[in-house]
Amino acid sequence: MSNSLHDLDEADLFLVTGSNTTEAHPIIGMQIWQAVRHKNKKLIVIDPRKIELTKYAAMHLRQRPGTDVAVYNGLARVIIEEGLADLDFIRDRTEGFEEAKEIIMTYTPEVVEKISGIPKEQLIEAARMYGKAERASIYWAMGSTQHINGVHGVHSIVNLAMLTGNIGKPGTGVNPLRGQNNVQGACDMGCLPNQFPGYKPVNVPENVERVEKVWGVKVPTKPGLTLTDMVNSMGTEGGIKGLYIMGENPMMSDPDLNHAKEAFESLEFLVVQDIFLTETAELAHVVLPATSFAEKEGTFTNTERRIQRVRKAVNPPGDAWEDTKIICSLSKEMGYPMEYPSASKVMDELASVTPIYECVSYEYLDKGVAVHWPCNSCSIDRTSCGTLIMGTPVLHEGKFTRGAGKFLAFEFQPPTEWPDDEYPLILTTGRNLWHWHGGSQTRKVSSLNERSPEPYMELNAADAKKMGIKNSEEVKVTSKRGGITLKAVISDRPTPGVVFIPWHYKEAAANILTINALDPQAKIPEYKVCAVRVEKTGGGQKEPNPYSHYPG
Template structure:
């Protein structure tokens, strides 16, 4: 007898901001990933994380029932009503005793748009607190701030990925796409097949740098000087696009003066990049008919990240590489919904639709959708690290959804201590992360294949993840959690559990805002492989906006703004006690804090644990051999991991991946010095010393 097989469910990978299309084939043993070749972003290609994503759906590795802290201090199973009662009591008690801002909410860049929207609304309406932010502040906040300053609008890529192969030259700054977003490497391959050139800027020679026509390896923390040096050469060599500058920009004289103070020989001394390489980079970039600069966490996760990104934007504007096809500046967002997560209210200073919380008109519009008095909405709160740093002092209770700062936050041991000092901590997550292990209540929630919802990828393409299977009986969605808590806090209405109903409200709340989703529906997304915002609700259906700024920039006068910036040192420079620079990043087989990928056997086999990459000269000075334990010590902590000796890194720099807790936790070392504009911590550079460690660490 022939058995009919259910058709695969079209959905998207739960990990990075590519949001690769995939199919999920339901079966007796769960679901199997199948290719979805028609989806334009990845055209069927998936990395190992995407292929193995269903492994985290297993009850063997994920949470399946609520947990509450017993009088003896242990997490024990409980029913949902008891768990929600405890959470509402803990949050309400802190609010009653210390005021609404004694309650904090911390979200995640992996939450769907619906959940991010509902979480922001819950904080401001049900709790009345200003203290909400999310781990996306650690992702691309500096690029977002620089976008806003220069263009008047922040969208990671103002053009589709498909435009990259049509560029003549791409400068990739601080990104290792081959390990962080492998399916995107095809765009770089096609660029080169089309005769274009690739310049990679990274202190390490990575798998991505191996593909470059030119690899520049600056000293960590000097990307700003490098960009200014290139712009100086553009001016000195007469390579400006004077017509574009005059017609479509403002502020050039001041930016020019700032760049001219960074002459090439000075930049060579600061960065360690030889002058001939600087000149070649300028020639490749300016000789091409159209060029792009793409940045990622390398230049952004610095205490001067906003200015650094601004310098790269200035380079694009000065050469006319903005606001036209196959040219421009873009940011490679990291987290799965890092873009949408900040557009709709998780961020401390923003309301849905990318509206400013301080704008009276924005407050009035959103308050009207929510049915509350605009004056009742709190003002801006603390940024992510500042919120975490205030735990246990000003902030007494915290609700956390989809984040693991015990591993992912800078100065992580301090943040772990702050979490432990709280009067009350509730964590909603898929797995029992290192942060969830500290909670008073842990709420098991649905994950990507068990729920429907939208995400927004790095292109600004709004996508639909579809439910492919039922969650375990003891698991509820985050929307159910917020509904139950809001009801207990006196808000019986306003927090629906149906994701499409939430999205329809989000559409109304975003209408007329910079990130306008009002013309996007679940039906349109499904029919069109996603819809690019802004997409207002118009009488004739708006087509969406794949390419921004072709006619005008999103500033009041339609002109892009040059911002004069000047190089300054990292917040912490090497000295006699800490003579080496540390930089951090990801590896191919793990993702972010590793809370999910570390539970997948195949991925752990490929990347079983942390390591310290260092140059042979440095290894010899320290007296460590390949594979032997080496201690990395900063002013904030100590981490120990096996040495990985390689000439692919500068002799003055060491690299550690940040996916693991325990002795090898890289973020025990990192510096929480904040960018003054974006409030992004300086993950990417700090001063350390190395010591040979005993075999037991």
């Protein structure tokens, strides 16, 4: 997030797109709802599904899945056309506007309506609302990024913020909601194929020198492969042969699982370090028992770049070891001893090679200071609510990190698979409130399992009627890659022609269906659009869930 939760409610308008916030980030969803209800702030939701937030939204634009870039371009065009752009901001702080404008101006409301299905009047009204807001912030998540043009989508969102000068001050900004507890931190720490800690490219001599000085050895300077590319390389000439996985379960989270399974099975050697024998660990040659979040000391970095302490509450079971101890012991066996007396000493070392963490230390974290990176000064401020703050809660104040903010506009690009006669529906996947990712944790919690015991697919009532499918009836969903059987929940949340399946349930893993198509730049899979067919199995109606507040 460019901004933080401290200034969330200073926005006059929230534009939420591709984020089912109340289910996937419930506390931020709650805060947005509070701002709308108690402070009369406006909310625009752009999402194909009628998610909970749409109940409170001033406007809900329901685009056809996969057409986001056209919609964002369309909004930008109306803002420019109607004189709502902040020309001073564009002149003083940005570059590339004229080039971007050429593409943007071709997305007339009529063109966007044709591509996305959003009525042109709605697009115009939403653009006016966003363009006129004094302070507007944009929130998005994987709904916008898990497409083959996910990067284009993000650039198009950023264009909207720069066009209206909504960046670099409280209550504005471009705010991607990070999915996992420490996905931000894992990126910050350089668990990326092209960057050392602190987003420092691996092929820049200065960056190489920084880590080599602290680590005392030579490091590789050629960028490596991304996760999805590594999986695709397995079993091929010159591909990955040996893999070390810590705390990840790609056999639930990868697209096109049948293909992924073949890839992992082709490995000469697979080591999985985890707390459960996950679907991936079952394929491993060595499994190393590790610790859960409650059994160790450390830090997580949240979606607002805030570094927070994780503390040990219970001992790990049996002979499970802390992950740091496992890594260090294995490193010693490999011939490079690593030793740290405590997690805080690891933080001290990582702060010395991660410029954005320069002044981060347990001393401040344990005092309850809200530390947001980049943190290059130890001075502490106090917010109006009395919170102590260190670092940078709002990015790009006065100046963008890269200097001038760059406008980059892109043409809409259709998804890899559109529905056809054989596979007439669009499948979009995501999370629900009750479970987490591949379910290796939450499916082992009896109360959550009692609330949401089995896989399901949300199906629009009109489609259900056409196919003669009753609520809770068992159906088979098939894509070109495989099929799963689960129950249909009839709901007005998906639009006609679209079905939604949460991917938490291994009995009917949604990723058996999804397509292994990647954004060429980000290498993110296109989880949000693929074509499927739905058929009755004749298995009859299952017990409907007695709860209604959210499906599942």
